[in-house]
Amino acid sequence: MVHTIVLVKQVLQTAELKIDKSSKSIVTQGVPRVISETDKNALEEAVRIKEKHGGKITVISMGSPEAKEALREALAMGADEAVLLTDSRFEGSDSHAVASVLAAAVTKILDYDLIICGAYSEDMFAFQVGSRLAEICNLPQFTYATKITMEGSKITVERDLENERQVVEGKLPCLVTVVREINEPRLPTLMAIMASSKKPTSTWSAEDLSLAESELGYNGSLNEILRSTVSSGERKRVIMQGEAKDVALKLTKALQQEGVLKVT
Amino acid sequence: MEQEKRDIWIFSEQPQLAFELLCKGGALSKELGSELVAFATTASCADDYIKRGADKVLLVNNPILAEFQVDTYTDALSALANEHKPEAILIGATRNGLELAPRLAERLKTGCVTEVTKIELDADKKFLLMDRVSMGGNLVETHISRSKPQIATVPKGLFSQNSPDTSRKGQIITAEPKIKPPATRLLEKKPKEAKGVKLSDASVIVSFGRGVRKKEDMAMVEKFAEAVGGVIGCSRPIAEDLGWLPEEQYIGLSGQKVNPKLYFACGISGQIQHLTGIRNSKVIVSINNDPKAPIFEFSDYGIVGDLYEILPNLTDAVKQLASN
Numbered sequence: 001m002v003h004t005i006v007l008v009k010q011v012l013q014t015a016e017l018k019i020d021k022s023s024k025s026i027v028t029q030g031v032p033r034v035i036s037e038t039d040k041n042a043l044e045e046a047v048r049i050k051e052k053h054g055g056k057i058t059v060i061s062m063g064s065p066e067a068k069e070a071l072r073e074a075l076a077m078g079a080d081e082a083v084l085l086t087d088s089r090f091e092g093s094d095s096h097a098v099a100s101v102l103a104a105a106v107t108k109i110l111d112y113d114l115i116i117c118g119a120y121s122e123d124m125f126a127f128q129v130g131s132r133l134a135e136i137c138n139l140p141q142f143t144y145a146t147k148i149t150m151e152g153s154k155i156t157v158e159r160d161l162e163n164e165r166q167v168v169e170g171k172l173p174c175l176v177t178v179v180r181e182i183n184e185p186r187l188p189t190l191m192a193i194m195a196s197s198k199k200p201t202s203t204w205s206a207e208d209l210s211l212a213e214s215e216l217g218y219n220g221s222l223n224e225i226l227r228s229t230v231s232s233g234e235r236k237r238v239i240m241q242g243e244a245k246d247v248a249l250k251l252t253k254a255l256q257q258e259g260v261l262k263v264t
Numbered sequence: 265m266e267q268e269k270r271d272i273w274i275f276s277e278q279p280q281l282a283f284e285l286l287c288k289g290g291a292l293s294k295e296l297g298s299e300l301v302a303f304a305t306t307a308s309c310a311d312d313y314i315k316r317g318a319d320k321v322l323l324v325n326n327p328i329l330a331e332f333q334v335d336t337y338t339d340a341l342s343a344l345a346n347e348h349k350p351e352a353i354l355i356g357a358t359r360n361g362l363e364l365a366p367r368l369a370e371r372l373k374t375g376c377v378t379e380v381t382k383i384e385l386d387a388d389k390k391f392l393l394m395d396r397v398s399m400g401g402n403l404v405e406t407h408i409s410r411s412k413p414q415i416a417t418v419p420k421g422l423f424s425q426n427s428p429d430t431s432r433k434g435q436i437i438t439a440e441p442k443i444k445p446p447a448t449r450l451l452e453k454k455p456k457e458a459k460g461v462k463l464s465d466a467s468v469i470v471s472f473g474r475g476v477r478k479k480e481d482m483a484m485v486e487k488f489a490e491a492v493g494g495v496i497g498c499s500r501p502i503a504e505d506l507g508w509l510p511e512e513q514y515i516g517l518s519g520q521k522v523n524p525k526l527y528f529a530c531g532i533s534g535q536i537q538h539l540t541g542i543r544n545s546k547v548i549v550s551i552n553n554d555p556k557a558p559i560f561e562f563s564d565y566g567i568v569g570d571l572y573e574i575l576p577n578l579t580d581a582v583k584q585l586a587s588n
Binding site for chain 2: 012014015017019026094095096099120122123124125126127128129130131132134135136140141142143144156160161162163164165166167168169170171174180181221222223224225226227228229230235236237238239240241242244245247248249251252254255256258260261262
């Protein structure tokens with residue numbers, strides 16, 4: 001029996017984001033909110049672990065009240081209970097402040113064996129929350145997992161690094177971050193979607209987590225964003241069009257002049 | 265009060281990346297009038313670091329550090345940082361480094377900026393301005409850390425290296441920080457098969473996306489890559505959804521970040537995810553049949569046309585140039 005906590009983040013589907021050139025800002029209106037891809041893999045892995053070893057899955061999401069939708073999806077995929085961590089004072093949190101809130105939540109849940117989350121989130125790619133949470137909770141961490149096997153309190157994880165794959169073992173409780181390669185997340189059945197609305201969902205604020213004002217959001221952050229600007233590519237933008245043969249010759253000449261085309 | 269030393273520290277388990285950090289770290293410590301300090305686990309590395317610009321090397325010759333493991337390296341670096349109070353720690357953004365930096369930062373109760381795209385001192389030389397991209401690459405954020413050491417992870421290829429100077433002198437300090445035995449045990453290491461030249465080292469890259477309609481048509485791209493002496497890359501859907509190329513070959517925010525002299529984007533629409541991976545390319549050429557494709561905004565040369573007509577003609581043109 002394994003009690004797994006899965007952490008999921010609801011993100012804007014970044015591929016759908018567009019830049020408004022006149023106001024130089026990101027257009028988020030109408031952009032769908034989804035569970036970050038690797039977090040979905042984390043959830044799928046938790047469901048597979050439960051299918052094999054029994055136990056229970058608690059899914060946690062920290063975010064705006066809309067994150068309830070992400071939790072509903074997680075419940076439909078196979079989680080048993082959901083906890084939404086939402087509070088307007090959480091806004092402006094950096095990775096440290098996020099990890100602190102999550103740590104308070106998992107500490108409140110207490111009787112877990114395993115925490116799984118994505119190695120990174122699709123919107124930020126900061127790779128921070130998993131490591132920071134493991135440190136606060138004083139847990140061993142296994143990152144970039146492509147396979148998880150368990151036997152009693154022993155866990156074995158295959159990890160994907162740039163140039164090698166590793167097999168690492170340790171003991172529960174621990175924290176594992178996964179990469180997309182680990183599995184193919186299931187699509188919930190209609191039955192599961194209907195059943196998900198009957199599963200227990202709690203909502204916790206800063207008070208429920210006994211967190212002080214100084215630990216929250218902007219105040220509780222160790223990093224500060226001084227400014228953010230819409231990224232711009234400063235490129236020549238020479239457009240060529242016409243007969244394929246002519247265009248090909250024109251381009252090779254231009255590249256030769258740039259000194260970047262090495263002809264052997 | 266003792267004057268602050270404000271030393272810049274660097275660490276990477278990959279020597280080539282450590283050399284890049286030494287080059288950037290050296291520029292920063294010079295501006296601050298402080299020392300550049302490298303963390304090493306072997307004496308030969310320590311010597312190399314001095315040749316590449318370190319003023320000091322903290323050498324921890326403990327066999328427990330022979331393999332990188334996040335808990336032992338966090339113990340070692342946090343103990344040393346607590347003792348010496350560096351201004352900043354630059355860590356190589358390998359997967360190991362990206363795992364280490366936040367854990368180390370959390371233990372030291374300090375900020376951390378991962379995968380920076382730029383680091384510089386502010387006008388008053390009080391703190392580091394650290395840029396990174398977020399929101400799927402749409403935003404460039406400038407971060408500062410409210411506490412010290414300021415920690416940043418730096419991807420490979422962002423900074424250049426100093427060439428080794430054998431006459432440089434530096435101090436090697438042997439340190440013995442307290443390190444607990446690791447909570448995890450490495451059972452096995454399997455090296456990945458090397459597949460020719462790596463994208464991260466390539467000077468010419470020919471990359472393709474969904475504009476290539478069938479797997480067999482990759483041959484057309486390969487022929488062109490051969491003609492220009494380039495390495496093949498692809499966009500994320502080609503590797504992750506279609507599996508035509510291994511995951512190591514896809515370029516983007518979540519995949520490989522490249523910095524070639526010449527980058528060809530063939531039939532790639534140019535989602536921000538992809539553009540972020542190629543932003544450090546010197547010259548970007550794109551070929552796409554959709555004149556509105558976002559890739560053209562981020563290209564030096566854009567060809568609007570049918571990839572299946574353009575690419576063979578380009579291959580011929582390059583070959584012709586070679587034979588003249």
